Amino acid sequence: MHKITLIPGDGIGPEVTDSCIKIIDATGVNIEFEKVDAGADVMETEGTPLPDYVLSSIRKNKVAIKGPITTPVGSGFRSVNVALRKKLDLYANLRPTRSFEGINTRYENIDLVVVRENTEGLYAGIERYTSDDKSSGETIRRITKDASERIAQFAFEYAKNEKRNKVTVTHKANIMKVTDGIFLDAARKISEKYPNVEFEDRIIDNMCMQLVVKPELYDIILAPNLFGDILSDLCAGLVGGLGIAPGANIGDEIAVFEPVHGSAPKYAGMDKVNSTATILSGVLMLKYIKETDAADSITKALEAAFREGKHLTYDLGGDAKLSEFTEYIISKLP
Ligand code: NAD
Numbered sequence: 001m002h003k004i005t006l007i008p009g010d011g012i013g014p015e016v017t018d019s020c021i022k023i024i025d026a027t028g029v030n031i032e033f034e035k036v037d038a039g040a041d042v043m044e045t046e047g048t049p050l051p052d053y054v055l056s057s058i059r060k061n062k063v064a065i066k067g068p069i070t071t072p073v074g075s076g077f078r079s080v081n082v083a084l085r086k087k088l089d090l091y092a093n094l095r096p097t098r099s100f101e102g103i104n105t106r107y108e109n110i111d112l113v114v115v116r117e118n119t120e121g122l123y124a125g126i127e128r129y130t131s132d133d134k135s136s137g138e139t140i141r142r143i144t145k146d147a148s149e150r151i152a153q154f155a156f157e158y159a160k161n162e163k164r165n166k167v168t169v170t171h172k173a174n175i176m177k178v179t180d181g182i183f184l185d186a187a188r189k190i191s192e193k194y195p196n197v198e199f200e201d202r203i204i205d206n207m208c209m210q211l212v213v214k215p216e217l218y219d220i221i222l223a224p225n226l227f228g229d230i231l232s233d234l235c236a237g238l239v240g241g242l243g244i245a246p247g248a249n250i251g252d253e254i255a256v257f258e259p260v261h262g263s264a265p266k267y268a269g270m271d272k273v274n275s276t277a278t279i280l281s282g283v284l285m286l287k288y289i290k291e292t293d294a295a296d297s298i299t300k301a302l303e304a305a306f307r308e309g310k311h312l313t314y315d316l317g318g319d320a321k322l323s324e325f326t327e328y329i330i331s332k333l334p
Contacts, residue, residue: 001030001031001032002029002030002031002032002063002289002291003031003032003034003061004031004032004033004034004061004063004064004065004285004289005033005034005036005054005057005058005061005063005064005065006021006033006034006035006036006064006065006066007035007036007037007038007054007064007065007066007067007069008035008037008066008067009038009039009066009067009068009069009263010039010040010041010067010068010069010070010263010268011067011068011070011262011263011264011265011267011268012067012068012263012264012265012267012268012273013039013066013067013068013069013263014067015268015269015271015273015275015322016067016259016273016274016275016277016278016322017065017066017067017278019275019278019279019322019323019325019326020065020275020278020279020281020282021033021065021282022326022330023279023282023298023301023326023329023330023333024282024286024294024298026330026333027293027294027297027298027333028294029286029291029294031291033065034057034061036053036054036057037054038050038051038054038069038080038084039069039070039080040069040070040072040077043077048077049069049077049080050080050083050084050087054084055084055087055088058084058088058254058256059088059254062253062254062255063254063255063256063257063285063288063289064254064255064256064257065256065257065258065278065281065282065285066084066256066257066258067258067259067263067278068081068258068259068261068262068263068264069081069263070262070263070265078125081258082123082125084249084256085118085119085249085256086119088249088251088254088256089119089251089252089254090118090119090249090250090251090254090255090256091117091118091119091147091150091151091154091250091251092115092116092117092118092151092154092248092249092250092251093114093115093116093117093118093228093232093247093248093249093250094113094114094115094158094247094248094249094250094284095113095114095115095116095228095232095235095245095246095247095248095260096112096113096114096246096284097110097111097112097113097114097232097235097236097238097239097244097245098110098111098112098239099111099238099239099240100239100240100244100302100303100306100307101303101306101307102306102307102308102309103239103240103244103306103316104240104316104317105238105239105240106238107215107238107239109216110215110216110235110238110239111219112211112215112218112219112220112221112235112238113158113162113164113219113220113221114220114221114223114228114231114232114235115151115154115155115158115167115220115221115222115223115228116151116223116224116225116227116228116229116231116232117147117148117151117183117223117224117225117228118151118225118249119147119225120142120143120144120147120225121141121142121143121179121224121225121226122139122141122225122226123225123226123229124140124141124142126139126140126142127139127140141176141179142179143179143180143182143183143224144182145182145185145186148182148183148185148186148187148224149186149189149190151222152167152169152186152187152189152190152191152222153190154250155167155187155220155222156190156191156193156194156197158220159194159197159219159220160194160196160197164197164219164220165197165198165219166197166198166199166200166218166219166220167187167191167194167197167198167199167200167219167220167221167222168199168200168201168202168207168218168219168220168221168222169183169184169187169188169199169200169201169202169221169222169223170201170202170203170204170207170221170222170223170227170231171183171184171201171203171204171223171224171227172203172204172205172227173203174203179224180224183224184201187199187201187222188201204223204227204231207221207227207231208230208231208234211231211234211235211238212234212238215235215238221235232245232247232260233245233260236260236261240315240316241274241315241316242259242260242261242277242315243261243273243274243276243277243313243315243316244274244276244277244280244316245259245260245261245277245280246259246260246277246278246279246280246281246283246284247259247260247277247281247284248281248284248285248288250288255285255288257281257282257284257285257288258278258281259277259278259280259281260277261277271321271322271323272313272314272321272322273313273314273315273322274313274314274315274316274322274325275322275325275326276302279298279302279329280302282298283295283298283299286298297333297334298329298333300332300333300334301329301330301332301333301334302329302332304332305325305328305329305332310328311324311325311328312325313325
């Protein structure tokens, strides 16, 4: 039996994680979920949005699935999501995006993976006002050779294990010669150990244009923190939006699985949003704990449902409630 930490999150988090857990349970896989709360509501009762018991539960169980957590814009507490990744040293953010037959988009046969460095860069949270009247400020973009090499190593190992052909590193080393120079050099160095995986680099602005015009040229995209975050939303848009884009935060011993999207507060509690991104994060989790039969069953159920095109949520052009979509996926499990 597996024991896994469940963090429902806030906004639409509780609905999408509930849907995902119901579907995982329906496969018959033997998992006990240990539920712990983090986020704005917990801040009121515990004085912190990320209580120690959340971290202890994840450290003990080694694997967690989580819904999105709201981060106040401009002021207020820092991102719980970023803090979790840093405190647990979940240095690799893996964000695969693929097309599903039946989901109407501008593109077909997209199969891309963004591997994003998750612990430093512009998300390190080193920032300050540089004038008393708060009219100027600075954010430090720290990038190290060690962190860059380990994320590059992760990308190439992933390519080797998943039998993928190419890693494209993206950067702005023409302008940020120091920090992105380090990131690019690290990727070049690691690429030499993987002669069977093609390696190339693209400047980030060109990368965005290329992904929109000819996404089929790309396979795995390796990126520093902020660029990877932005690119993964772009990739989600290619295949049908944030409702279907999953993610994983992976360290050497611990992994936390969560959708790419945020807490979408305006849809909270409406039984309306799409839980596919969280379900697919659950599929990544099942593969990680080597429950591949359950992972494959859920993937097949989603593929069958999308092919039929019934009971889709609003973002995919349907009018099904989230609860109807969940029941429908369960009915499609092989
Ligand atoms: P968001 O991803 O929450 O929502 C943007 C839009 O995408 C929504 O308005 C909706 O139209 C669509 N969308 C998102 N999820 C969907 C789903 N499951 N089904 C259908 N449509 C969906 O982005 P935002 O509005 O910029 O951020 C809201 C909050 O979430 C912020 O506080 C932000 O900091 C936080 N956030 C958290 C995480 C995380 O927990 N890892 C990630 C991103 C944003």
